Amino acid sequence: MIYLNGKFMPIEEAYVPVLDRGFIFGDGVYEVIPVYSRKPFRLAEHLARLQHSLNGIRLKNPHTNEQLHALIEKIIAGNAADDQYLYLHITRGVAKRDHAFPAGVSPTVFMMSNPLLIPPRELLLTGVPAITASDNRWGRCDIKAISLLPNVLLRQLAIDSGAMETILLRDGFLTEGAASNIFIAKNNVLLTPPKSHLMLPGITYDVVLELAQAHAISHEVREITEEELRTADEVLLTSSTREVMPIVSLDGKPIGNGKPGSMFNQLNQLYQQYKAVTMRA
Ligand code: PLP
Numbered sequence: 001m002i003y004l005n006g007k008f009m010p011i012e013e014a015y016v017p018v019l020d021r022g023f024i025f026g027d028g029v030y031e032v033i034p035v036y037s038r039k040p041f042r043l044a045e046h047l048a049r050l051q052h053s054l055n056g057i058r059l060k061n062p063h064t065n066e067q068l069h070a071l072i073e074k075i076i077a078g079n080a081a082d083d084q085y086l087y088l089h090i091t092r093g094v095a096k097r098d099h100a101f102p103a104g105v106s107p108t109v110f111m112m113s114n115p116l117l118i119p120p121r122e123l124l125l126t127g128v129p130a131i132t133a134s135d136n137r138w139g140r141c142d143i144k145a146i147s148l149l150p151n152v153l154l155r156q157l158a159i160d161s162g163a164m165e166t167i168l169l170r171d172g173f174l175t176e177g178a179a180s181n182i183f184i185a186k187n188n189v190l191l192t193p194p195k196s197h198l199m200l201p202g203i204t205y206d207v208v209l210e211l212a213q214a215h216a217i218s219h220e221v222r223e224i225t226e227e228e229l230r231t232a233d234e235v236l237l238t239s240s241t242r243e244v245m246p247i248v249s250l251d252g253k254p255i256g257n258g259k260p261g262s263m264f265n266q267l268n269q270l271y272q273q274y275k276a277v278t279m280r281a
Helices: 021-025 043-056 065-077 121-126 149-160 203-214 226-230 262-280
Strands: 002-004 007-009 028-036 084-091 108-115 128-134 165-170 173-177 181-186 189-192 219-221 234-239 243-250
Touching: 002 065, 021 084, 028 043, 028 262, 043 065, 043 084, 043 203, 065 084, 065 108, 121 243, 128 149, 149 165, 165 226, 165 243, 173 226, 181 203, 181 226, 189 203, 203 219, 203 234, 203 243, 203 262, 234 262, 243 262
Parallel strands: 128 165, 128 243, 189 219
Antiparallel strands: 002 007, 002 108, 028 084, 084 108, 165 173, 173 181, 181 189, 181 234, 234 243
8 A cells, every 4th residue: 555645545556647747857855764563763863854855955845744654654554564664755746847846736745665675694694795986976965866867877887797786986085875875894993974965864874873882883974085995894885775784895806804794793783683672662
């Protein structure tokens, strides 16, 4: 069961007019919220980021957070899996094709939820390969915009070369992955770039930094050079659907000893514990 503009229905019955500005211009924003044991994880943070994205495209939120929460609860209840990933999408609505914002148009609001398939344990034991590419996206990567063509092309580069993720470099510095945030470990210090217009402020990124802080893991939030990325002891990716994953090679060259390291093992364990505690609360 999905939600579209005030109605719940099977996905096969959900249609959006071709003049929807999401379809025509990619004029909209979205969120992906993991749901564990039927509870949305870090919901307040996801809704705050949604508001940030809406502010970024100057679109008034058509719902209060209480309304969104109620809709989200209904979607979760209407889907069979206990662990889900919920997709929430808002566009500027349907209007005659014209770049300028239309007047008097209601936003299109769409939500669906699907079973959450977290990465198999084997991948956490072996780690995954990644490639690097030049970050050719726009200057507002902090907005979770539905116009994802650069991310689609960058991710496909990884798939085409048998890798799991494309890690992006802009002007010689690490930004993030095509659909993830990136951390490195060097000499037992966890490092990640600071939030800026050049990366999505990841919800998982925040959780990992909070865990590092709470458990006295040395960490620094600062710019990371390409050289530091390539000579790191460990590289990790984080995202809502892939949680924390170890990257063990970059452009075909091993990172550190080419195996998941102690920083990954520690953070992954803390992340799993945190998830379990949050879900019981
Ligand atoms: N960066 C990009 C470009 C993403 O698409 C994502 C998530 O899909 C992330 C980072 C990670 O964000 P989060 O941890 O909130 O899922």
